[in-house]
Amino acid sequence: GDVCTGVFMDMFLAIAIIFGGLIFLYVIFAEEVRSERRMDSHVDATVARLFQDEEAAFNGTNGNEHRPFFVEFVEENQKRHILPVKKTVYNKLNIGDYGRLRYNGFRFIDFSKEGEVIENLPVSRFGTHKAWVNIMYGCDKFCTYCIVPYTRGKERSRLVEDILSEIEELKGKGFKEITLLGQNVNAYGKDLKEPANFAMLLKSVAETKIERIRFTTSHPWDFSDEMIEIIASYDNIMPYIHLPVQSGNSDMLKIMGRRYSIDEYKTLFGKLKERIADCAFSTDIIVGFPNETDEQFKQTLEIVEHCQFDNAFTFIYSPREGTPAAQMADNVPKDVKKKRLAQLNAKVAQYALKNNQAYIGRTVEVLVDGPSKKNPEIYSGYTRTQKLVNFKADGVISGDLVNVTITDCKTWFLIGEKA
Ligand code: SF4
Known part of the structure; x- marks a missing residue:
């Protein structure tokens, strides 16, 4: 039992x-x-927002939009789509999350980490007059706060002939403006077998005679004299340079892993300003990096005063897991960071307005994006120097290049009438 x-x-x-x-x-x-x-469902909501905001960011009629941020979507079969998103949307998304987010077979950003560049990618377009052309992927700079080199892998350049044939095709379809895209376009070609660099590429692109050429982003470290000469000598390379400075203090720059001192930055800035007529500049700045003192922050304000940027994309430092900076004690109190950001933004806005005021009375070339949604008599578009203009006109269509007389301005846009 x-x-x-x-x-x-x-x-x-x-x-x-x-x-x-x-x-x-x-x-x-x-x-x-x-x-x-x-x-x-989180991703659904995110994507819906992205698409909505993409429209807003580019309809150009809502006054205070500036340079767009780009988010890459990657289909499982390796097709890429790059969408511009507003800074606010961009900030809401944690870059480290992109690789994990999936949407209807799309992954965000985490494009093949290493190796080949896949060709025949669809181009990203805005209407039928502006397009973005990738020239390279990844980044080898390893700034200590940045996750990009880890998530996107080493620098890989597309072949010159692939880039040129894409641009010829766009030109054939009537596109007026292309923006050459890369995390650090100045490093273009370093990984290619054939001798190629960004200056050579820019020259070949300029010789396609497409109307307007822009590029982003340029790391100050790789900006060669040859590049400056090419930009200065071709009329279809737009006089607008985004040159991220990040901090005005050389010790900070060193801890950030930026590879230039503030004096070197100033020297480069001076050369660009001198060689490229009527050039506009924007920058990126981080405040509240670990150990940043009041004195060091003051030097950041000083570099803004020195360069008088047309625009700056300013950020409060926040650690990205997996980066060297994330190991540093984040010892600047939050309210100090916020105060510094507010002070910096006020200074940036002051020069943005001052630079815009200098346009009043001038007649400038504008590439028309389209009519305002609110008022069909008002069109918007961008100057050669990447300034948004809202102007009165009739009988113009998106993609037209028109002359506009500037009559007034706000901090982030110009106001005018078709000349
Ligand atoms: S901040 Fe720019 S240059 Fe530095 S590692 Fe990141 S992508 Fe590269």
């Missing part, structure tokens, strides 16, 4: 354990499914 009871008890226990285990696994599985779904 005892033996029998013992066997039954053992069997009962075994069955109970198996069932318990199965129930446990089911609960875990169900939770995973639920969290996948939560993730999906």
